[in-house]
Amino acid sequence: MIGKLDLYKVFCKVARCKSFSKAARDLYMTQPAVSQAIMQLERELDTRLFNRTPKGVSLTNEGNLLFEYVYSAINLINVGEEKILEFKNLTTGELRIGVGDTIARYFLLPYFELFHNQYPNIKFKIVNGTTIELCSLLKSGEVDLVICNLPLEDSTLFIRSCIDIHDIFVCGKDYKHLVSTPIRVEELVKLPLILLERNSNSRKYVEDYMLSKGLQISPEIELGSHDLLLELAKINLGIACVTKEFSQEYINKGLLYEIPLIEEIPKRSIGVCSLKSVPLSPSSTKFVEILERELKDE
Numbered sequence: 001m002i003g004k005l006d007l008y009k010v011f012c013k014v015a016r017c018k019s020f021s022k023a024a025r026d027l028y029m030t031q032p033a034v035s036q037a038i039m040q041l042e043r044e045l046d047t048r049l050f051n052r053t054p055k056g057v058s059l060t061n062e063g064n065l066l067f068e069y070v071y072s073a074i075n076l077i078n079v080g081e082e083k084i085l086e087f088k089n090l091t092t093g094e095l096r097i098g099v100g101d102t103i104a105r106y107f108l109l110p111y112f113e114l115f116h117n118q119y120p121n122i123k124f125k126i127v128n129g130t131t132i133e134l135c136s137l138l139k140s141g142e143v144d145l146v147i148c149n150l151p152l153e154d155s156t157l158f159i160r161s162c163i164d165i166h167d168i169f170v171c172g173k174d175y176k177h178l179v180s181t182p183i184r185v186e187e188l189v190k191l192p193l194i195l196l197e198r199n200s201n202s203r204k205y206v207e208d209y210m211l212s213k214g215l216q217i218s219p220e221i222e223l224g225s226h227d228l229l230l231e232l233a234k235i236n237l238g239i240a241c242v243t244k245e246f247s248q249e250y251i252n253k254g255l256l257y258e259i260p261l262i263e264e265i266p267k268r269s270i271g272v273c274s275l276k277s278v279p280l281s282p283s284s285t286k287f288v289e290i291l292e293r294e295l296k297d298e
Contacts, residue, residue: 004044005077008070010037011049015067019056088282095283096125098134098143102226103270106246107163108147111291118290122283131201138275144284146273149201158276160288161269162295166244167206168265169193170256174236182260185213192238194229195219206241209265230256 013023014034024031042049049063059067087093095115099108104126112124127137131148138146139156152159169188171178178191189210195217196203210217220238223229230250233240239259250256272288274280280288 007037007041007044009074010034011041012067012071012074014038014050014057015059015063015071018058090119090282090286091121093121093281093283094123094125095287096127096143096145096281097284097287098127098129098137098146098148100130100134100148101128102243102246103147103149104128106243107270111287111294114290114294115287119283119286130199132199135273138273141278144274144281145287147270148273149205150269150271151205152201152271152273154273156276157273160272160292162271162291163245164267164269165246166265166267167202167241168244168247169239169241169259169261170230170233170247170251171239171259172234172236172256175239175259176257178239178259179257182262184262185210185215188239188259188261189215189217192220193217194221194223194232194238194240196226196229196241197222197224200224202243203241205268206265 010023010027010029013027014020017023017026020034020038021031023029024034027034029037038050045066047062047066048060049066050057051060083092097108115122116124125143127134127143129137131146131152134143134146134148135152135154135157137143147162149165150159150161175191195206198204207217221232223232226242226246229240229242230247232238233242234250234255240256244251244258247256251258272291274284274288
């Protein structure tokens with residue numbers, strides 16, 4: 001049995017062609033099938049929609065009224081289907097990513113550029129925040145992907161690890177004497193420390209490691225910016241705990257010095273998080289593919 005939407009499509013085609021036979025050719029149907037479809041629609045609406053003449057058909061007053069609404073509705077459906085194809089083909093759409101400032105600047109920028117070069121019509125929506133804040137936005141549907149510091153325990157999330165990173169302590173010239181020989185973490189925690197704010201995943205990871213050694217951290221300064229950690233260490237306000245991979249420029253230029261530890265803090269990673277229960281959008285899927293491909297080739 002022909003569905004109601006199909007009946008309306010046949011109705012619109014007949015109305016525009018003013019002929020059952022022409023409509024049948026355009027729809028790749030037989031003329032009797034077209035006639036049956038129109039008769040079925042008229043029975044269901046209990047209304048005559050066409051005047052039949054030897055020269056063809058014309059809409060009745062009721063048919064004209066119906067045609068205005070149905071034709072508009074079918075056009076909207078067609079536009080909707082075209083938009084879906086555009087999204088699938090990535091000729092339109094939005095890439096919604098939650099990421100912290102530091103990871104965005106030091107890790108993601110080249111991948112944003114690659115994605116934009118391949119799909120210039122996709123808009124970016126980039127939301128900044130801590131790992132906890134971004135995961136909350138992910139669960140509320142405000143972003144499709146979160147790229148954040150791991151480890152992260154959450155059974156509702158699908159987590160892909162991207163790159164390994166290392167937590168180190170750096171200092172300026174006034175503390176350069178500390179870099180001559182490796183020191184113990186017990187000595188390190190007695191120094192004036194500069195750390196990220198307490199609710200950051202990076203801070204929690206380092207704190208948990210120190211606690212596993214029976215040590216408490218009491219920083220002199222707490223900040224929300226990785227770049228400020230580097231800058232304050234550079235002007236000798238203390239010893240900063242930073243991500244090595246994001247601090248290499250300062251170290252290479254001799255602006256900061258890495259303090260060697262007898263026992264290094266175990267490496268961790270940056271990962272991509274998405275909801276297990278929600279399929280990724282076409283743009284998010286493609287971004288993850290680009291990210292994984294490029295990292296594999298490096």
